[in-house]
Amino acid sequence: xxxxxxxTDPVLHRLAxxxxxxxxxxxxxxRTRWHIGGAADPQTRLVKAPTGIVEYVPDEMTVxxxxxxxxxxxxxxxxxxxxxxxxxxxxxxxxxxxxxxENDVHVLGRxxxxxxxxxxxxxxxxxxxxxxxGPTVKxxxxxxxxxxxxxSLGTLGLFAEVILRTxxxxxxxVWLESSDADPFAVLDTILRPSAVLWxxxxxxxxxxxxxxxxxxxxxxxxxxxxxxxxxxxxxxxxHRWSLVPxxxxxxxxxxxxxxxxxxxxxxxxxxxxxxxxxxxxVVAALSRRVKQQFDPTGRLNPxxxxxxx
Amino acid sequence: MxxxxxxxxxxxxxxxxxxxDGDPVVEALRAALDPSRVRYDGAERTLLSHDASIFDGGxxxxxxxxxxxxxxxxxxxxxxxxTRNIVPRGAGTGLAGGAIPLGAPIVVAVTRMNNIIEVDxxxxxxxxxxxxxxxxxxxxxxxLGFHFAPDPSSQQVCTIGGNVANNSGGPHCLAYGxxxxxVLAIEVVLPSGEVAMLGGxxxxxxxxxxxxxxxxxxxxxxIATKVAVRITPNAPAVKTxxxxxxxxxxxxxxxxxxxxxxxxxxxxxxxxxxITQAVETxxxxxxxxxxxxxxxxxxxxxxxxxxxxxxxxxxxxxxQGAIEVRFAADETERALLWKGRKTAFGAVAQIAxxxxxxxxxxxxxxxxxxxxxxxxxxxxxxxxxxxxxxxGDGNLHPLLVFDKREPGVIERVHAAGDEILTAxxxxxxxxxxxxxxxxxxxxxxxxxxxxxxxxxxxRLRQAFDPGxxxxxxxVIPSGHSCADIAALKRVPRxxxx
Numbered sequence: 001x002x003x004x005x006x007x008t009d010p011v012l013h014r015l016a017x018x019x020x021x022x023x024x025x026x027x028x029x030x031r032t033r034w035h036i037g038g039a040a041d042p043q044t045r046l047v048k049a050p051t052g053i054v055e056y057v058p059d060e061m062t063v064x065x066x067x068x069x070x071x072x073x074x075x076x077x078x079x080x081x082x083x084x085x086x087x088x089x090x091x092x093x094x095x096x097x098x099x100x101x102e103n104d105v106h107v108l109g110r111x112x113x114x115x116x117x118x119x120x121x122x123x124x125x126x127x128x129x130x131x132x133x134g135p136t137v138k139x140x141x142x143x144x145x146x147x148x149x150x151x152s153l154g155t156l157g158l159f160a161e162v163i164l165r166t167x168x169x170x171x172x173x174v175w176l177e178s179s180d181a182d183p184f185a186v187l188d189t190i191l192r193p194s195a196v197l198w199x200x201x202x203x204x205x206x207x208x209x210x211x212x213x214x215x216x217x218x219x220x221x222x223x224x225x226x227x228x229x230x231x232x233x234x235x236x237x238x239h240r241w242s243l244v245p246x247x248x249x250x251x252x253x254x255x256x257x258x259x260x261x262x263x264x265x266x267x268x269x270x271x272x273x274x275x276x277x278x279x280x281x282v283v284a285a286l287s288r289r290v291k292q293q294f295d296p297t298g299r300l301n302p303x304x305x306x307x308x309x
Numbered sequence: 310m311x312x313x314x315x316x317x318x319x320x321x322x323x324x325x326x327x328x329x330d331g332d333p334v335v336e337a338l339r340a341a342l343d344p345s346r347v348r349y350d351g352a353e354r355t356l357l358s359h360d361a362s363i364f365d366g367g368x369x370x371x372x373x374x375x376x377x378x379x380x381x382x383x384x385x386x387x388x389x390x391x392t393r394n395i396v397p398r399g400a401g402t403g404l405a406g407g408a409i410p411l412g413a414p415i416v417v418a419v420t421r422m423n424n425i426i427e428v429d430x431x432x433x434x435x436x437x438x439x440x441x442x443x444x445x446x447x448x449x450x451x452x453l454g455f456h457f458a459p460d461p462s463s464q465q466v467c468t469i470g471g472n473v474a475n476n477s478g479g480p481h482c483l484a485y486g487x488x489x490x491x492v493l494a495i496e497v498v499l500p501s502g503e504v505a506m507l508g509g510x511x512x513x514x515x516x517x518x519x520x521x522x523x524x525x526x527x528x529x530x531x532i533a534t535k536v537a538v539r540i541t542p543n544a545p546a547v548k549t550x551x552x553x554x555x556x557x558x559x560x561x562x563x564x565x566x567x568x569x570x571x572x573x574x575x576x577x578x579x580x581x582x583x584i585t586q587a588v589e590t591x592x593x594x595x596x597x598x599x600x601x602x603x604x605x606x607x608x609x610x611x612x613x614x615x616x617x618x619x620x621x622x623x624x625x626x627x628x629q630g631a632i633e634v635r636f637a638a639d640e641t642e643r644a645l646l647w648k649g650r651k652t653a654f655g656a657v658a659q660i661a662x663x664x665x666x667x668x669x670x671x672x673x674x675x676x677x678x679x680x681x682x683x684x685x686x687x688x689x690x691x692x693x694x695x696x697x698x699x700x701g702d703g704n705l706h707p708l709l710v711f712d713k714r715e716p717g718v719i720e721r722v723h724a725a726g727d728e729i730l731t732a733x734x735x736x737x738x739x740x741x742x743x744x745x746x747x748x749x750x751x752x753x754x755x756x757x758x759x760x761x762x763x764x765x766x767x768r769l770r771q772a773f774d775p776g777x778x779x780x781x782x783x784v785i786p787s788g789h790s791c792a793d794i795a796a797l798k799r800v801p802r803x804x805x806x
Contacts, residue, residue, distance in 0.1 A: 002759075003755060003756060003757055003758055003759045003762070004734050004737075004756065004757050005757060005758055005759060005762060006759055007759075057672070057674070058569065059565055059568065059569040059673065059674055060568075060672050060673055060674060061568060082571055083571075101513070101518070102513060103512075103513065111486075112490075114518060114521060115486060115489070115490055124761070124765065128761045129761070130759075130761050130762055130765045131758070131759070131762050132762065132765065132766075134670075134739040134757070135672070135737060135739070136670040136671070136672060136702075136703055136737075136738060136739050136742070137670075137702045137703065138478060138482070138487065138670050138699070138702040138703070138704050138742045138743065139670055139739045139741070139742060140475065140476045140487075140525050140741050140742065140743055140744070140745050140746075141739045141740040141741050141746060141750070141754075141757060141758075142746060142754065142757075142758060142762075142763075142766050142784060142785070143522055143525070143526055143766045143769050143770070143784070144476070144489070144521055144522050144524065144525050144526075145522070145765065145766065145769070147489070147518045147521025147522050147524075148517060148518060148519075148521065148522045148769065150518060150521070151513075151516075151517065151518055152517055152518075156517075167573070168571030168572070168573065169571075191542065191544070191545065191610060191611055192610070209611070209614055210613065210614050210617045210618075212613040212614070212616075212617070213610075213611045213613040213614035213617075215613075216611060216612075216613045217611065240513075242511040242512045242513045242514065242515065243511050243512060244432060244509075244510045244511050245431070245432050245433075245510075245512075246429075246431040246432050262512065264433075265512050266510075266511050266512035267512040267513065277515070279515070279516065280505065280506060282499070282503045282504065282505040283505045283506065283507065283516065283519065284516075286499070286505055286519060286772065286773065287516055287517050287519065289772040289773075290517060290519070290768075290769065290772040292772070293768035293769070293771055293772045294765070294768055306515070306516050306517050307515030307516030307517075
């Protein structure tokens with residue numbers, strides 16, 4: 001009797017054959033975040049992950065999708081059933097979004113990418129197809145390899161297919177902005193905003209949910225400022241900083257830059273890059289041992305190091 | 310628990326921690342920790358040879374109660390120097406045998422590392438030591454307007470360290486997510502004795518998500534010594550409702566329909582008639598004892614929002630044939646409804662002295678079919694089964710109740726359990742939703758994962774613990790983890806004395 005997770009999809013086996021067992025290899029998605037984690041080794045052979053939604057069961061709030069599918073295509077299909085995932089919508093592929101692991105600007109409302117991935121199938125360094133996690137919304141069977149793979153830049157395995165958790169699309173979404181509100185007071189004023197963004201002058205808040213709840217929250221915000229409805233989120237500068245939420249109160253460190261900070265989250269999008277922070281040597285050594293275990297010959301996406309600037 | 314242990318020690322006159330004199334490991338541990346916190350007496354080792362599971366105990370080596378990260382480091386280094394195994398332990402409430410000491414390990418009980426170090430409301434986190442009891446943390450946070458979201462049934466006793474090891478869930482994890490969604494950073498003592506801070510408080514900590522894989526690793530990757538948990542603001546409004554049905558099937562269909570309608574309630578818990586009756590006799594929660602099943606549903610959040618969701622849930626329930634839909638009128642009634650749910654396992658004692666609580670997950674749409682199958686399996690093995698479970702995420706908890714003094718009953722319980730697992734897997738489910746693999750489900754890992762999948766889980770283990778000395782013999786089946794077998798064979802002769 002074969003295991004429940006035995007891979008039967010010939011499309012995935014073809015990817016495994018293409019990856020093969022020799023030479024540097026990486027998956028190319030849409031190149032929207034191609035610069036992350038350092039420059040790719042020019043010798044690297046690039047392959048494409050397969051595309052297509054394999055199975056979508058709206059009632060289960062899960063979707064099985066091949067890694068090469070664009071997030072836009074996935075979300076268009078999910079929207080027909082009133083659902084979405086926590087993956088960011090910025091033109092890339094599902095596999096790319098997971099490999100990079102960056103959260104959407106609406107992370108407070110949509111959840112983190114790492115929490116969206118229930119099961120992941122990847123081609124290993126030896127061209128074997130490996131599955132981590134499982135198909136259900138709750139699961140602690142074995143080690144949580146989907147977490148390890150999320151944000152690993154395809155340096156531990158090349159993603160072929162994932163099962164993602166989906167969330168209901170809210171009935172109502174509004175963006176509000178204010179130039180006189182204290183951005184740090186927003187989280188104490190309303191319960192669960194989907195985004196609270198601040199550029200030093202203007203605070204932009206996204207509220208989602210049932211119409212009456214959104215209206216009530218909008219009314220509560222009036223206590224801390226004057227608000228006007230706007231069409232969308234402000235434009236986000238190119239460089240992404242990762243800070244502790246309480247550090248956002250002191251914007252002097254990115255002085256001179258254009259920036260938008262995600263209050264309560266700690267992400268800052270700025271026109272200048274975040275200075276490199278030293279990595280703890282014990283954690284760095286442990287990460288190298290993980291890489292050594294999963295890719296002993298260093299053939300998977302050489303040149304890239306998760307966390308490197 | 311501590312009071313109980315000390316009373317046992319007094320009665321057995323085993324309070325002199327002098328046993329183990331001459332054993333170099335015990336001597337080294339006593340030099341590193343206060344000798345009163347290194348125990349090698351029979352009572353202590355017997356008590357800590359089990360956890361809350363029904364599995365036979367193992368053999369505990371010396372039992373240590375460190376107070377600091379530095380002391381845990383010392384213990385790890387002594388273990389490494391003497392090639393001894395280590396088993397981390399919290400309150401021992403695990404149900405999969407994850408804390409059972411195999412290979413005569415040094416048992417590192419973190420229960421005395423129980424300080425809430427800091428509550429940082431600005432960043433909505435709290436730093437805690439691993440021995441902090443889950444409910445103690447929430448009680449500490451409540452006056453500040455926050456709580457710790459994971460709420461396992463054992464929350465009055467279980468520790469945050471144990472929650473991290475098992476990626477624990479609970480009734481309210483449907484909307485809020487299990488432990489992994491509520492832990493930002495973990496200070497870990499690695500099997501080498503080195504200290505690593507995994508994860509961080511910043512938005513997207515750089516590098517591999519080693520925090521994420523440590524959670525749920527069942528004590529096989531190291532020992533957590535400090536944990537930064539996310540604290541969740543208390544919802545301003547909550548509505549709890551009880552829906553009763555003629556059959557479990559109707560309750561299960563209602564659960565699927567609620568989720569399909571795009572509602573994510575805070576909790577959706579189903580209890581069948583047997584457990585409802587037992588609970589009613591036990592605590593008088595006001596459950597209808599003539600119903601085939603009850604569904605406890607809770608929505609929380611903004612008053613304007615939960616009104617809409619609660620009414621929709623009631624409507625769906627009636628469409629699915631609910632015989633009664635009752636809203637808790639006030640906080641007292643709400644607390645009583647939850648008391649019923651949370652004392653369900655205690656109530657089982659009225660039916661039979663022993664129970665085996667299973668834990669599998671199936672797709673929500675298959676709940677009703679799998680529950681029918683579970684009933685048929687129990688009947689075939691002449692066992693009583695009761696169901697109380699986290700229906701919202703398809704997490705089944707069939708309870709097989711029995712009296713272990715009855716000859717042959719344990720064999721029947723295990724045979725039925727094996728069939729329940731197989732039925733769940735065949736329905737597209739997984740082996741465990743929140744209890745973990747431990748020793749309980751290792752032999753089934755092959756039914757779910759392929760050899761290559763398991764080899765990759767072992768790669769992760771090897772990166773953290775090349776000697777496989779930390780909680781050996783757990784999670785990964787031994788055929789896929791050769792080093793574990795070596796670790797288990799390395800039982801020092803003196804521990805059998």
